[in-house]
Amino acid sequence: MCGIFGCITKEGNVAPLIHTSLKRLEYRGYDSVGIATIHEGKIHVKKDQGKIDDVHKIWNLDDLPGSIGIGHTRWATHGAPLKINAHPHMDCTEQVAVIHNGIIENFSELKLELENNGHNFVSKTDTEVIAHLIEENLKKKPEIGLVNAVLEAVKRLSGSYAIAVISTSEPDKIICARNESPLVLGISENAIYCASDMPAFLPLTNKAVWINDGELVIISAKGYEIRRIDDFSVVTRKPEVIDWTPEMAIKQGYPHFMIKEIHEQPTTLRNTLRLQEHYLDLIATFLDRAREVFLVACGTSYHACLAASYMFSKLAFLATYPVYASEFIEQHGKSVNIDSTILAVSQSGETADTLAAVTCAQQRAATILGLTNVIGSTLTRVSRVYISQQSGPEIGVAATKTFTSQLSVLAQLALRLAKKRGKISQDEMDYISEKLEKLPDIVKEIIKTQEEKVKQLAKKYRDAKIFFFLGRGISTATAYEGRLKLMEIAYVPSLAFPAGESKHGPISLIEPGFPVIFICAKDDTHKTLIGNIMEMKARGASIIAIIEKDDEAIKALADDYIEVPKGIPEVLSPIPFVIPLQLLAYYLAVEKGLNPDMPRNLAKSVTVK
Numbered sequence: 001m002c003g004i005f006g007c008i009t010k011e012g013n014v015a016p017l018i019h020t021s022l023k024r025l026e027y028r029g030y031d032s033v034g035i036a037t038i039h040e041g042k043i044h045v046k047k048d049q050g051k052i053d054d055v056h057k058i059w060n061l062d063d064l065p066g067s068i069g070i071g072h073t074r075w076a077t078h079g080a081p082l083k084i085n086a087h088p089h090m091d092c093t094e095q096v097a098v099i100h101n102g103i104i105e106n107f108s109e110l111k112l113e114l115e116n117n118g119h120n121f122v123s124k125t126d127t128e129v130i131a132h133l134i135e136e137n138l139k140k141k142p143e144i145g146l147v148n149a150v151l152e153a154v155k156r157l158s159g160s161y162a163i164a165v166i167s168t169s170e171p172d173k174i175i176c177a178r179n180e181s182p183l184v185l186g187i188s189e190n191a192i193y194c195a196s197d198m199p200a201f202l203p204l205t206n207k208a209v210w211i212n213d214g215e216l217v218i219i220s221a222k223g224y225e226i227r228r229i230d231d232f233s234v235v236t237r238k239p240e241v242i243d244w245t246p247e248m249a250i251k252q253g254y255p256h257f258m259i260k261e262i263h264e265q266p267t268t269l270r271n272t273l274r275l276q277e278h279y280l281d282l283i284a285t286f287l288d289r290a291r292e293v294f295l296v297a298c299g300t301s302y303h304a305c306l307a308a309s310y311m312f313s314k315l316a317f318l319a320t321y322p323v324y325a326s327e328f329i330e331q332h333g334k335s336v337n338i339d340s341t342i343l344a345v346s347q348s349g350e351t352a353d354t355l356a357a358v359t360c361a362q363q364r365a366a367t368i369l370g371l372t373n374v375i376g377s378t379l380t381r382v383s384r385v386y387i388s389q390q391s392g393p394e395i396g397v398a399a400t401k402t403f404t405s406q407l408s409v410l411a412q413l414a415l416r417l418a419k420k421r422g423k424i425s426q427d428e429m430d431y432i433s434e435k436l437e438k439l440p441d442i443v444k445e446i447i448k449t450q451e452e453k454v455k456q457l458a459k460k461y462r463d464a465k466i467f468f469f470l471g472r473g474i475s476t477a478t479a480y481e482g483r484l485k486l487m488e489i490a491y492v493p494s495l496a497f498p499a500g501e502s503k504h505g506p507i508s509l510i511e512p513g514f515p516v517i518f519i520c521a522k523d524d525t526h527k528t529l530i531g532n533i534m535e536m537k538a539r540g541a542s543i544i545a546i547i548e549k550d551d552e553a554i555k556a557l558a559d560d561y562i563e564v565p566k567g568i569p570e571v572l573s574p575i576p577f578v579i580p581l582q583l584l585a586y587y588l589a590v591e592k593g594l595n596p597d598m599p600r601n602l603a604k605s606v607t608v609k
């Protein structure tokens, strides 16, 4: 997730305005920043890696001439957060500058085609291909003009994009286009803005024009014109008046970042389906060759590792060992060796316990692989190979969208490994891959149909003093994650363990009305789980079941139930089943008058051991 912004102003230089607007988009990404303006037939660019304030101190982003320009604040997905990969990106002739938010899936083949046509690329980004495509179109047929050159270029793209383009060939225009990534115009007396999100221009104007997928926009001092990309037909759309405060706008109208990020999961899951094949294959190869594999992480990322151990075992017949990073050195520090492989999972890539475990393993010649959300983080620098989960910045302290993204990436790795090892039929591979592709819509459906029920559940159990979270098989990981969310956000003491463990002790805690949450995926454990539910029910527990739709057997036993769509493969079940648990933690915290974004005693990235 990055922030794009462009502006044409009727008076004065545009750079200071772009700079302050990018600051308001910084929550969308902040590992590098750049601005490009046009003045006297030349494109002037300032860009560098680092946060906006730091780059401004070095380069003075306000000091760029011209009344038309574009700017970008980046969250790296393709190419490390280095100056060379910062946007705007230019073509060979430096007559075209492009900024982009999204993921171009087919950039590798486009890049190869353009390089074979003599184009020189300077960055490792997917975005740069757009600048060269436009250049190529203008070179082949100069008479088509900038609008058509951009139009033909975006028709070649597959994946998500919101772009803004300026060119010395027509220095009075900004051309924008969008597919999946957000784009909105701001209209004021003296200027027209294009941005990823309204906070960028809300202090300047409250008149906004939303741009939809498949639309291209021509912005000039005279105004804006919207066209459909497929048939170039004109779209008429008047500005709307926005009555949000800038604070509300940053949260897109949600009261907290946590609920915004829970609702963002259909989009972030779609983004994790656009990973770079090369890195998925490389990591799968390293896992295939390993003599032993440790999955090392903390907190929510550890729960992703726990779920992954079931995925790797059931799909690829590979035994992997999830280990709490804070215990790794004590537990395996002496035995880890050159034949060991560590897959470290860390959203921030900076968790001290995880990095300490990695350092210990590295010193004993183990192979280090990384899964993170932050390219350029320490974990990416110490890993032999890493893969980015591409979730965009997660502002809420509680990991929500980054958890489901981690699970999606780990499931893709397990599938690749299973294929590499010949442990899975093509039909089974296709079936699970197809379900993985459907997960964004499945999660969207759960939020849409169950959120209100979860809200009511939170009201009903707002005074509960403790909860159990129970599951079997891979759902044990989901149970652990649901418990962590509730504890860290709503401060409710909770226990989670494999449902089969209840009779070995914890069941002694059960009293009438004690809320027990069961994760009831329809997998091989379903039948036994019914027995576990009945043993709790017999002691007066209140049964709250997360079930597959129309699971009548468990509906008959539960006091309350939340339904997820049918037909979810066991290895993917933590992704849909965790959504109601994230929502429950959030709404219980809200019921208690707590701030879910800033839970007491916690930090987003735990960089101390």
Ligand code: AGP
Pocket: 298, 299, 300, 301, 345, 346, 347, 348, 349, 350, 351, 354, 397, 398, 399, 400, 488, 603, 604, 605, 606
């Ligand atoms: C999750 O909600 C917590 N905020 C915390 O447990 C977090 O998952 C843990 O600190 C690991 O962080 P990382 O993924 O950035 O390494």
